[in-house]
Amino acid sequence: MLRSTRREKTSAGAFNTIERKRRPTPPGELLWEFYLEPHGVTVSIFAEAAGVSRKHMSAVINGRAAITADLATRIATVLGTTAQFSLNLQNAVDLYDAGRAMKSAKKRPRHLPFPKAEAAE
Secondary structure: OOOOEEEEEOOOOOEEEEEOOOOOOOHHHHHHHHHHHHHOOOHHHHHHHHOOOHHHHHHHHOOOOOOOHHHHHHHHHHHOOOHHHHHHHHHHHHHHHHHHHHHHOOOOOOOOOOOOOOOOO
């Protein structure tokens, strides 16, 4: 299972998120390496089966376009997987990229100390 972060338990019992060092593999690359190439399926044939243009599918496979919910549903139908599988892979890449962009941004968001909620009786 690919994860963008892993959680580590602290001595106080809370969980800290540890940032991953390597960018997650884009879902299009996994689609090519594990589904299309081993079975001799071309981008054109797969794109036609999914009902999208060859140009768009090529952009997804080469990491130049993201997988949307619509495309994930189409891929799932063609491959017999779930749309959630493709979206989870895309989400890992998107979160990694967003985190890196925020680190290099000149104006970063800051934490606001909200009061802790009282326990309901």
